[in-house]
Amino acid sequence: MGELSQLRSINLSNNFLTGSIPNSFQNLKNVESLDLSCNKLSGEIPYELAGLTSLSTFNVAYNNLSGRVPFERQFPTCEKKSYDRNRDLCGVPLPRNCLITNQLEPEHEDEKEETRN
Numbered sequence: 001m002g003e004l005s006q007l008r009s010i011n012l013s014n015n016f017l018t019g020s021i022p023n024s025f026q027n028l029k030n031v032e033s034l035d036l037s038c039n040k041l042s043g044e045i046p047y048e049l050a051g052l053t054s055l056s057t058f059n060v061a062y063n064n065l066s067g068r069v070p071f072e073r074q075f076p077t078c079e080k081k082s083y084d085r086n087r088d089l090c091g092v093p094l095p096r097n098c099l100i101t102n103q104l105e106p107e108h109e110d111e112k113e114e115t116r117n
Helices: 023-027 047-051 106-116
Strands: 009-011 033-035 040-043 057-059 064-068 088-090
Touching: 023 047
Parallel strands: 009 033, 033 057, 040 064, 064 088
Antiparallel strands: none
């Protein structure tokens, strides 16, 4: 799909798609509308999609996406309903804030202890 760089509009809604949003979508430089709603997509919205500067309509509602909604470029202008029913998404424009922690992984407890001293 990412090889089709001249596409302007992509509607893959209601197709029972599974897995994650492909990073290759970043190659769709001319896409203005990307509708991936009503599927079974999971994982995070790839940060690389912020490079799609022509994108004006983005819809991933009714999937199983998680993580932070990209805040770069055009993403803050997307409507809240574009992200509906992805209970693990967070960040603007959603009411759920993303938690940011500076905690180290459990296997690095000794490093965390050193930073406290």
